[in-house]
Amino acid sequence: ADDVRIALVVKALGIGFFEAANEGAQEAAKELGNVEIIYTGPTDTTAEGQIEVINALIAQQVDAIAISSNDTDALVPALKRAMQRGITVISWDSGVAPEGRQLHLNPSSNPLIGNMIIKLAADHLPDGGEVALLSATTTSTNQNIWMEEMNKVMGEYAGIEVVATVYGDDLADKSYREATGLMQTYPDLDAIIAPTSVGIVAAAQAVVDAGKVGQVNVTGLGLPSEMAGAIESGASKSFAIWNPIDLGYSATMLAYELSQNGVKAAPGAEIPMGRMGALTLDDNNEGAMADPFVYDASNIDDFKSIF
């Protein structure tokens, strides 16, 4: 029989995080035996680019699409069409609106992440202090949700004050400039929280260049391979991320279950995802994979060559 073709659609090609997810997907494919992974995505992080990719995938009549989306709403019509043509659609990492997918796999639960990013900063500021947020684009779905969740728990971190939120658009130079701007505007800044792998690296570089290592702690979500230098220089004391390999692996497993084993995605359902256990869906057909994992000087060397 022909291979089962599962398309892993990412926000943009060439981002380390997604490359790692692809590794996980390949691992799942090997485990399942008859699966071919089509790893694809636009070359820049736009919804229009993803729609063209989706159209091409629909045309190829792939069996399943697992997508990390650039836009919650804009992809819905295209993905709906995919489902009408009998293609299984799930989203992972960065979700699409419920009507555009069968289920959504969160890397972790949003409240956990929201709490984690502020906790990472607060842990190093026992006496409180000023922190600023350096996010991705203004339209990034998950960053916005995490920041919202973070705001909900702010009360538990007395003395920590969020002084500003800026956007680096997931561009290294813009993030760098925004980080530099933050340090100039708020000379007493104690930490920069960047819940994005591009922003956190740029912010760490900006802190090093401004000679503020030790004064400003950069934390947030990043990849060990990219953050190894920042941990070493001390610009970042710790950061968190979930394991993208596991994420790609789980997404592939879920897509396979839905498309080949007749599993229905419905609230409350428990869907197996190989070595990662099972995903429990909530009322929105969403589920969380695992807790984010914290990296610091003690463990970074074990992970920096993996992803």
Add this chain to the structure above:
Amino acid sequence: MKRYIPLREAILGAAILTLTLLVASRFPGFIAPSNLANVFNDTAPLIILALGQMVVILTRCIDLSVAANLALTGMAVAMINVALPGLPIPVILTIAVLMGAFMGAINGLLVWKLSIPPIVVTLGTMTIFRGIIFLISDGKWVNSHEMSPAFTGFPRTVLLGLPVLSWVAILTVIVFGIMMARTQSGRSIFAVGGNPHAAVYTGIDVGKTQFWAFVASGALAGLTGYLWVARYAVAYVDIAGGFELEVVAACVIGGISIAGGIGTVGGAVLGAIFLGIVKNALPVVDISPFWQLAISGSAILIAVAFNARSGRNKGRVILKSAEATQ
């Protein structure tokens, strides 16, 4: 009657000064010398590229491929650095300049030998260069920890209080200043843009001059490519995406006429600095960064409208009575 050129620059300079003082009135820290040095350093790549673009625009061409050239060179030298971490920086610099110049030469040759309009050529090479970055890098990033400390350290090494990046920009300004004002090639560039037909009669090869303009712009883009990647310590496909328009905007704001032949080094530099200040001031004065795009757009419109006004109506005056009142 038509000595407007210094006036135009004086006005732009005044605008920059006013802007700076306005920001400083709310945030005195902005005009601290260290911060101004920072702003200048931040603007250095734009200044360097604007000078290259200026030369191209003066010859009645336009180079939309500078940002893609920058990104490709940046990626290439980053990958070279990863592969051969021991390669000394002068060698890297040479490679960057030569690579950039080579890409500029491709543009130049298509314009010179095949007479394809520059906007078409560079629109094409812009996408081709970006595509090639994707091909050679496989879309992957080169991250700071993969680069050698010497590689990332060079542009930020501080000499006499300023980082090398700033010094490179200053040096470029001086070299171009002398070249445009006091050398045969500089004058040829003005001549070719001012009146290509007459240039031929004067023994200046129009196509060849345009070719060299593209080479110069390419070489500067290559140089900036290395500096950019080293400064931000990261290389990926999309770096400096859309930067070509910012470069053109800097030239336009600086009074470089898109029709060729008119413009000065000072204008291009001031245009770049103006944009640099706007960009750096917005986060400081707490205007949402979302305003930046609209502000630079308006600046361009005001600048061209103003430049056109001052250049307008230098027709002859026939009436003796009118001449007296001039």
Add this chain to the structure above:
Amino acid sequence: MMTQPAPITQDVTPVVSMDMITKSFPGVKALDQVKLDLYPGQVTALVGENGAGKSTTVKILTGIYRTDGGTIRIDGNPVTFASPNDAATAGITAIHQETVLFDELSVAENIYIGHAPRTRFGLIDTAQMHRDAADLLTEIGAPFSSHTQLDDLGIANKHLVAIARALSVDARVVIMDEPTAALSHKEIEELYELVDTLKAQGKAILFISHKFDEIFRIADRYTVFRDGGFVGDGLIADISENDLVKMMVGRSVEQIFPDRKHDVGEEVLKVVGYDHPTEFSDIGFSLKRGEILGIYGLVGAGRSEFMQALFGITKPSKGVCQMDGVIKIIRSPAQAVENGIVYVPEDRGKQGAVIGLPIFQNITLPSLSRTSKRGFLRLAEEFKLAREYAERLDLRAASLDQDIGNLSGGNQQKVVIAKWLATQPKVIILDEPTKGIDIGSKAAVHEFMAELAAQGLSVIMVSSEIPEIIGMSDRVIVMRDGLIAAELSRGELSPETLVRYAAGITQSTEGAAS
């Protein structure tokens, strides 16, 4: 003859000698095995009709074009010019027919671009350059500084810069391609003196001109080309003006103007009080049916500017225009055409012809409302209209959908005239209709003009040529510095009167006004 020619003997060896020179452009053989010799200390006039190949020869001698065949010798040694720089090195310099200068650069830079003095470091020595330029300008009597931006100079002064540029290289051969076409009376005299100086310095001069009085005044020798071929050469002293014209055209040309009845009809156009802030003031006149109104003045007198105001291009600050007694507001050429006023501009390439469009589309461009139906084109109608007028004007073209750019200048002019006749105008303005046109075609244009007038069309003819003005006009308006200096009836016309009013020299006391 005012200048005493240097003693001429046949055994002087030429500095430059062109032989069997051939040059083709796609579709035209511009030069076919021509020869031309230039002698030291002598002025050689090169004469020929439009398109005879004169300027092409100049461009070959200055290294702008390469020959397809033939040899150029300098002092008897064959040379090849690969670029304008080679020709300059060989000591050949030229004042070209078109002004080829740079508006954005200073006068000194214009003079020295390409060969500016250098400092020890190889940089341009600006101070030295300005000193040298100032010397040159004084020498040719130019009344402006070397620091002036070229843009600020008038056309005649620009021409002086071109002359200075030609003199800035230490040349042995100086070429002047219609140098007097853009100059006024006084400057022309100065140019003649300059030519004498150059002759005295032993330089060989090639002088191209359509003006025969000029040729007979300053040339020592002549060479005649016809249709890209060599016809003959010799000493000016040995030939009469009539014979030279005959050699040039290949037949004898009657240099008399067509006979016309000068009875004119009722008033068609009346212009009152046209004013413009800088260009002209208080212009008023009336024009009758079938009349040819000549407008005379020195170059730069504001004639074209006023005509363009009448045609709706330049906006006058005040003034009224009446057609057949009805006041019309003309704010654009489109309105002028609607009211029956059309304008054949001076600058044919830029303003007259739409190069790139085929002939028939050029002709129907202002008449589209008649050939089309509710805004939709009807090609058959267009061809019909275009053919009618093309044939009436005896246009020489391969087909009606040929690009107008491929036509010779004279034929382009015919298309422009056809374009306006097709609109069935009441008033036609012809701005320098014979400028740069050779003797043969000139007569044809004059005849045609007379015929239009006879058919009841009113003609306004702007011209800087006194014989043309006197020969053709029923009435003449002389303009000076943007004002009407005089209005003269046919009986009052004489060259002296015209020049006097145009230059502002009156017998009365106001003579010193300018």
Add this chain to the structure above:
Amino acid sequence: MMDTPTTRHIPDRLNSRAARIFKSWEALLLAVAIAIFVVNSFASPYFLNAWNLSDATFNFTEKAMIAFAMALLIIAGEIDLSVASIIALASTAMGLAMQHGAGTPELVIIGITVGLLCGAFNGFFVTVLGLPSIVVTIGTMSLFRGISYIILGDGSFSGYPSSFAWFGQGYIYWVFTVEMLLFVIIAVIYGVLLHKTNFGRAVYAIGNNPTGALFSGIRVQRVKFILFLLTGLMSGIAAICLTSRLGSTRPSIASGMELEVVTMVVLGGVNILGGSGTIPGVVIAAFVMGLVTFGLGLLNVPGLVMSIFIGLLLIGVIALPRLWTMVAQRPKA
């Protein structure tokens, strides 16, 4: 000359219609399009499928709508680089209106109005103030999108009425989409406008010689202003389609589209310096670009690699004929 009664006859045309068509750019481009179609059919088994081909048209329909107006503008010697930003602004305006309860008809009117206003704004700077259009529209390109950013910031609009989805997602009949129908209608309108009307003739005349056109009684500035209006209008219509297709508005919508539109126009044989070009050429170019991107998409070739093909195509189709004539003329010299 008038007294010679023998009038010479000048033929209307030298080349027959067939010869002209055969030698035209459009013929060359059509050959390229057919070649790509054939190659695609062999390269991917999924290519020859009505639904897939229908989906593929979305790759170019919206861009092509703008490209038609842009073609006229470029032929007249001007350019509008702000079209993608007009889409962003029009889409943002529609989003705002939608939030205030506007229904589908109002949204359409608003999209079109904003497009026209933006076009008028560009037109004002170019025709009234006499500024070069490339600079003006580089400025408005930042300005229009900048306004979208100021309004939307980090937000986005979604939740357009379901009837609004018709424009970008609806089908007329079987695989034929609403956008395809719009594309065809607009192509025909612009084809007729450019090639069959006095207005079209004026556009060509202006592009070849604006001064000459003015001196021939054409209202040059008015024509140019109308062309900017039309380009704005088309951008407004494209904004309606794109917004409807995406079902949401973000300020980054359609970014970079202006260059694709210009590429399409130039590929279609329109001289970037003005004066020549045809609508059929642009139509074929739209298909060529759509076929290339879709064909490569089926092979899962990343977008940036596709852009290498587009870039090469753009330079190649212009360079090859010139290289050819250069080589052909060499032996003669």
